[in-house]
Amino acid sequence: MAGVAHVVVDWGTSSFRLWALDGDGRVLGERRSAQGLAASGAEGFEAVLEDHLAALGIGEGVPVMMCGMVGSRAGWVEAAYVDTPTRLDDLVRRAVTVPSASRRICILPGLAQRDPSQPDVMRGEETQLLALAQESFDGIACLPGTHSKWVAMDGGDVTRFATFITGELFQLLRSGSVIAPAVAGAGDANPLDAAFALGVGEGLGSPETLSAALFRLRASWLLAATAPSAGLSRLSGLLIGAELAGAARLFGDLRAVALVASGPLARAYRVAFETAGIADPVLFEAEGCARAGLHAAALAAFSRERSVA
Amino acid sequence: MAGVAHVVVDWGTSSFRLWALDGDGRVLGERRSAQGLAASGAEGFEAVLEDHLAALGIGEGVPVMMCGMVGSRAGWVEAAYVDTPTRLDDLVRRAVTVPSASRRICILPGLAQRDPSQPDVMRGEETQLLALAQESFDGIACLPGTHSKWVAMDGGDVTRFATFITGELFQLLRSGSVIAPAVAGAGDANPLDAAFALGVGEGLGSPETLSAALFRLRASWLLAATAPSAGLSRLSGLLIGAELAGAARLFGDLRAVALVASGPLARAYRVAFETAGIADPVLFEAEGCARAGLHAAALAAFSRERSVA
Structure with a gap:
């Protein structure tokens, strides 16, 4: 060559x-x-x-x-x-x-x-x-x-x-935990699903109750037959929302944020940033x-x- | 009979x-x-x-x-x-x-x-x-x-x-995650280890950064050769501390608390309650x-x- x-x-x-x-x-x-x-x-x-x-x-x-x-x-x-x-x-x-x-x-x-x-x-x-x-x-x-x-x-x-071990927690929880059946099924979390934004809001607004919110995914599946696809999107939103809360705690107001991501992860974090009111992130592939x-x-x-x- | x-x-x-x-x-x-x-x-x-x-x-x-x-x-x-x-x-x-x-x-x-x-x-x-x-x-x-x-x-x-899925998170993280080698080894978390109380304090005081604190267990093991036994106790403390923060968020001031537990779990939560300033829990076996x-x-x-x- x-x-x-x-x-x-x-x-x-x-x-x-x-x-x-x-x-x-x-x-x-x-x-x-x-x-x-x-x-x-x-x-x-x-x-x-x-x-x-x-x-x-x-x-x-x-x-x-x-x-x-x-x-x-x-x-x-x-x-x-x-x-x-x-x-x-x-x-x-x-x-x-x-x-x-x-x-x-x-x-x-x-x-x-x-x-x-x-x-x-x-x-x-x-x-x-x-x-x-x-x-x-x-x-x-x-x-x-x-x-x-x-x-x-x-x-x-x-x-x-x-x-933040966000992605690893997502994999651990979806594959081997008590909430697995509540988030099971083909495909990925869908950041355009309303459940994703709800999860981001909850993870961001109440990160201290994350572990209770995780169990609620199972309870909602048991009691209200919530679809596992919605559960998966909410799980993703919860974890990313909690990550944003943690980042805000460590780095202060999240202004002048660059998002360095590709593909589905980039889409998910862009939606999460919007939900969290992080204005105009600089996007890098x-x-x-x-x-x-x-x-x-x-x-x-x-x-x-x-x-x- | x-x-x-x-x-x-x-x-x-x-x-x-x-x-x-x-x-x-x-x-x-x-x-x-x-x-x-x-x-x-x-x-x-x-x-x-x-x-x-x-x-x-x-x-x-x-x-x-x-x-x-x-x-x-x-x-x-x-x-x-x-x-x-x-x-x-x-x-x-x-x-x-x-x-x-x-x-x-x-x-x-x-x-x-x-x-x-x-x-x-x-x-x-x-x-x-x-x-x-x-x-x-x-x-x-x-x-x-x-x-x-x-x-x-x-x-x-x-x-x-x-x-709160505290115990399940503990098992998932110690057995199958990137922090497993940093908390590996025989035995259980030791609530009398200073690392446990430090973990409780951190989980309680900064629950939104829990997922970052988890990765720090690995970093501390890599960079400062922190003993996995201390890592395990700190992991337990972090998760229980975050649970206490979540319970306080959901139930308000934690007064008139009963602790219904046995064995090692009872000991760990009693130490955690003390660290969190939850006075005189009523103890039930x-x-x-x-x-x-x-x-x-x-x-x-x-x-x-x-x-x-």
Whole structure:
């Protein structure tokens, strides 16, 4: 494949995404798989990576910039956390180089917040923040997901952040709890269902009774035959509403909020933001941000080398 | 077995407890097993019950009063919910009789709160409330467990109640979530560990950030090597603290609170009540209350029949 300046990879616990980019960050080729950490550890990280590169016809010498759990202790090479508060520029400076005979391979570090009253970590999302910094975003960034991140950004610095395990609670509750039958059924939560907005309102207005509201999903199904599809949407709304209440508690008034998300999650959080009266969030597409952040890191790390060489 | 006035049974989803009582409620014999609903449904409810009665040498004609999930739709015979607000006396009046050739067998109904904004159900715990009513308890009763019940009682009436799935969240999080390794290890949460009280304080003071506090358990384990035993105690404290915050929101100032619990759960909630400044709860032993409530129901249901006969 001609014209490839570098390859960037977002390699997480359960997924692998690779893009071949030109010097302007345009996508020339792409690979996706479910070869997350667990799957790749057995086969060997280098073999997995080189297989994908070969499939795109990318020869030796083309450098690779990676982020995500591949840099954790259980990953390929550990990229030690950068402590907050920090400039996002520091991520590139603190990238680790992976031994490889065929090319330069770097892994970006995650962020650690070591304040003993608010310990927190992220690994992967910080690359999306790099893209926001390049757009000079200042404010609170919300990156929803299995583990939603809320991040205070100021002039290219990450000052602090917090993780809410909203998506994980959703999965635990829908699959293995007493409320599972009340939220069972095909498909996803529907943010356009009135039950979703009702859930957001309740989670936001009364987050301390969340655990009682969860049981009420079952009671409403038992006593009033509430449809499980409505129960599922209400469950999603409740959890996201409680997350918004928590974010407001930690970060104050939620103004100047960026929403960094894709697909159904983006739709759900947009509706939740509206319900919560969070006006005009700046919208960023999550995958585009990951790619743009990795591209910026690759430019910073590799073009210097090229100019030196 | 001589002198048995009646037999009482608390038959739940996962456990079976039976007591043979004399006319004053003294225990003459006892049986316990893990033959909850799922296990008993296959063997047949009558066979399971009669086996236990035969093992104690209890002959035909001795009546049996039961409560719990055995009266649910998935149980032996459905005992339709009694709607709140209700007098607890109504439970006995609304007991259903199970067809049996060998004896009179009754199942007490559960309670349903049909208020569409606070739908809730209980089945089993209402029998413990019968015992509290006999002691003329007025106030808020807390019955902790997998699904903790908080109940407003007034002059023998249940006016309203709420269920918090505290114990279930604890099990889901410790066994199958991202924080599992941070709370792993043998044994139970220790309410005497300082981490427990810290968790209660945080859950009570900042319930809206519970989901972030959960992730912090993992971060603290990763960054500061916090011992999983401390993590487990803190997890328990966080969830119980959030439950107390929710109960305060729903029931107002938590004065005149009864704690109906046994064993480790009783110890944990007593410490949590102290941390929360809930003064001098009235303490009831949960199993004793279940037995006393069933005994009172059996007296009311069967002695009338005997005097008529």
